[in-house]
Amino acid sequence: MHIKALHIKNFRAIEDINVDFDNRVNIIVGPNAVGKTTVLEAIRLVKALLFPRTQNESMQALFALGAASPHLPQQITIPALARNPSTPVVISIRFELSKDEITWLENSVPIIARGIIQGRMGQAFSNPTTLINFLGTPQGQQAIEAAQKEVNSAINDSKNDGRQCRVELTISPMTGPQSTDNPVWPTLLAMLDQRHPPGLTSFSYFPADRALPQGEQPVQLGMADAQAQLESHSSQPQTKYTRLKNTIFSAMIMSESGREELTAEFERIFQGILKGRRLKGFGLNHIGLLSILVEDTETGRTFEIDGMSSGEKGLILTFLLIERSVAQDGLILLDEPELHLNPAVCKDLLSFLVDGYAVRKNLQVFVCSHSPEILAGAFDNDECSLYHLESELMLTKVRRQDHTVIAEALRRLGTSESEGLLFNGTIFVEGIDDVSLLEAGFSSILRRYKIKDLGGRREIEKEIKQLQDAENRGTELSSRYFIFDRDELPTDLKNTKSTKILQWERRCLENYLLDIDILTDLFMNSEVVKNPLNNLGEVQKKLRELAFGQLDDFVAKQIYSRYQYIDPGIRATEIQGKSLNNIAELLHERLLKIMNQYSTIDESNWTSDFLKKCSEERQNLTSVWEAKWLNECDGKRLFNEICQKVQPKMGPKKFKIRVMNEMRLKPSENWRAINSLLSDLLAKNSETK
Template identity: 20%
Template sequence: MYISSLRIQNYRCFEDTRVEFESGVTVLIGENNSGKSSLLNALRLIFEGGGARSLELYDFYRGIPPSSSPPSISITATLSSTEGEDSPEELGTVATWLSEVGEGEWEAKLTYHYYLPDDQRDEFEEQVGDDPSEEEFWRAVERALPKYVSRIDAGQPGTEEPGYERVEPRDLSAFGVNSLDAIRNVEREMFSGRKPKLRSMLDTVLQEDADAKQELEEDASQLVDDLRERIDLDILFELAEETGAEDGGTPDIDGRLREKDFLKALRLVVDAGAGGTLPVTYNGLGYNNLLYISLVLAGLRTETVEEVGPENATVFPMLFIEEPEAHLHPALQFKLLKFIHERVQKEEGSQQVFATTHSTHITSATGLDSVVSLSKNQEGDITPSYPGRVFEHMEGGDGQESKAYVERFLDATKSTMLFARGVILVEGISEQILIPTLANACGHSLEDEHIAVVGVGGRTFKHFLPLFGGNLENRSPSLDRPVSCIVDADPARRQNGGQYKNCYPYQIDNQEDEFEYRQQSGVVQTLQQYENGNPNIQIFSGEKTLEYDLALANPGLESLVTRQCVHAEALQTLAEEGTAGESLQGKIDGDVSEALDGLEGTHQEAARFATYYLECIDGKGEHAQALNLNLREVDTDYDVPPYIRDAIAFACQ
């Protein structure tokens, strides 16, 4: 079995939100204050302590409109069957909670309520009156808070809340919740407190061998006797008689050591090789985090029916990890989530892991099916989206092919699109490097506005756009954020039905009797199908390429010329004086030169500079890096190509 959904009403940032989960591992992503931690707390209210924890005023959703009725909180968890893999113990746990039963499938519901009892409602209504202000309403709620009660009910919720069958805390003892909070001190949790994790784990895995146990206890008894003989009791109790303490009996010492007492003496150490062993407290925080998580994972399946009996067994263990990336190197973050996935898949029986993260390395280690993205819609409500599901609804294409492509290339760099408020998809390295600087020139800080610039390659845009609702048969849950696609126009022409070859925009239609022309590449035309009917996606292209269009908009800007440009001095002269020397003229053929000569005035000057500039770029990546530095240092204003400006504005809306 597994928790298949959670409906949260009037709790913290959730007005009424239903979140669905897959079995195994769920990775919750989203901006700060998007409800990730609150969702885990909602699960804890049901499964950890049976709803016994008291809530506070600010646990109520603050958007509840003032009224004469006291507010309430409701959280419903749906447990579902797992394709015939449920054990008899699991079925026995949920047997009386079933809300739906089908052929080989079932659902059970648990609902946590936090409410003001009926016999207290009249007093509340008298305090707030018929039309209370927001301040009066919440002040009355705060006064009534000590009278609020909580309970958990099972079965199908009815029209009255609460209702149906009540669940007692002991009924939930089969659910084991292990939590690793975002701000954690793993050294303290492993070694300190009334029940440190290390000791409880050692106790759990201690093999019960009756003969070995008896032999150890005999040795321990002899050890206690030897120690007792070394103690001078006369010195210890010499004042007992004078104080009258012996009137109550002669004092002596005795004791017995059990196996569990020896566990308290064991310490976790790290083998430092030639340096011997070191206390684990000398280990780094990151490695101690991993060590602690490994202990918790190892313990998820130790309290089974076979080990502790049916009454004490944990039938459905759960692990909540907030920000597993804490103190971990990126490579270790990836390795940790990969390990957790493999561990959960290999284990027999049901168990579920929920993790919240801001790390792209974590999401790159997990499949899209495990990711749930929480974000605020335009009305300010928290809404979930499921990146792994959208590919099932693609029109006229192989959704599984696109899904496999995205998962294969969803590395730490491309995973930023899952976290960002807006996304700019680009073709190559030049755009990735230059777009943030061009955005600054437009008055936008992509960093401050949480906009991700992701290079996906010209022919692979189509695989990523379904994540944002592109080319889907219906408005299935997708990542609801603006996506700008910046694509090279790459005009081209072909002769006698042959292959299209790139040309310059001013060559379009100037030899119609010899050539067939295409003003924009096939990539642009394909992507426009994803744009149609989807407000999240827009396609932006210029006249040819980013470098050409930037030079076309700034024909006199000397900062465009870098050391990676061949004939750099001649380009500088062209920018300053408008004159192209012989070295530049040799870079273009007769058709291009003739088309340029056919242009007029300033348009000819701009197109001539842009053409020679593009032809002189040697190594786009190196040139883009040098150009980026130049543009950051340029004192004068320069013009950002209109399509780039529009793309940035759309993503930042």
């Protein structure tokens, strides 16, 4: 029973998505709170309402979603399910059955027909005697024949359609939940699951909410345990994690083969993913408590399974249950398997799941994950498909492409293509403190974006151009935004569909922090700075003096750069892959150019000429800076220098963050200016989608 297509409309965070699935393991990724778990919950809700395994499953699923209450179980709260409460929720699933499942259905038509009749007749036929008496009547025989005909017709239609079938759940504010497709298939799918013993299921949900037990746990056997197992598959999936010891001891006690299978399964897990561990034994310890002993193979230390981390215990239980409780050809929903696990374990998790279970047992697995290690593994495994939930309207498959060149360019940018799938986009900034400043001031609009520090710009622009060239050739890339300081280097990069460029209108981000009113309040506060200033005028004077003190540096750099003297240094990109003869020729040619250039220098007049040009440039810049020094000065340098004078009772970085927070709370004009620029930058991407 594998899912081939899914359509979700107006369900919780999802507005309308339609997607086909073509692989055993399907990884769903996307930013936080976009609706990844909602996709799993939609599948679970269809299962619970249309073909439940237990009597409680339908209500338990609604309870878990907050759509019903134990006090009023028949009253469904539509706003808990619907994105728009005034329109119906529609969830349809197209399944593909295995050959064994089709064969079982064909051989079980009489049993299925009786189940259909009993279900349609309602509570009056819940008593076996009443059902038997009815089926013995002519009307009962006619009902059996009609039901068998329906079942055979549905099975034949499925065989002619590649063993596929479709079910659809519609939840309307007026009529409540209804099956709005072929009415026979929910019963057939329910029968496929109900044929298994209590400890086995065709459908199992592993939620992200996990409460693992500590210490002694009561172990049940017989009917009570069978019922608990049934409920844990899908009706109350969170109870799986409280059954760790019960699962182990039930297998140990029931049969000798169970002990052997359990030991083999522990060895599979320890050798495959939790390396460095070994099952030492299980039984009762010297004080009569149930004990499961694990050995650290490196140190020889033996400890109780309770001594393992939550992530390790969760992983053990997950794979034990997949092996012991999920039937051949089954379906698994697995939400955030990486919880409480370090990246080294996550790196092997997907391949272990695929090779050890999905392929061997022909399972279909849906995984929601935030782990870059799991995402990277999905790109490299032919049994896996990666799906990106971009928004409430778009769940799309990530195409496999030749990303060799792109991956190298992204690596040099300090990111990866898989990281781009976890967020709405990645924002690269130039200043070393810019990440903290933007997160402090604009978390409301940047919360679904990853912000990273570029650490420079000259070489980075080459990598960006390489990405844009690949995009122009048709390669699909996730969104990336580059925010540059203005400095003296206006960028010539242009926006593309996936790569957006913003250059601050002021020299750097710190220039926007030069908010005189905010700084005056802070610089006059003795609780904030050690050397407080007296008034607004003194603050303005100090800042202006420090800013104009930068003019000589600016002028000297600008005038000297106009001489365009050749740098004699070796450029790595020029000599890479060349022979020594070619390198020598290149360097010799450069030295000759330098000699020719230096021969034109008038040694007696160079200094006076340089000073004259600097004086003229300084005079021109001074008139500009009189009106625009807050925008044109080096804001980073100015903040460092003013902090040395007033000495904030915190580091310069924390002081900048304090200024940004004050600007946000006010909010000041400078904060509004940054907010407008960021909003425009991010809006450009949404317009291209």
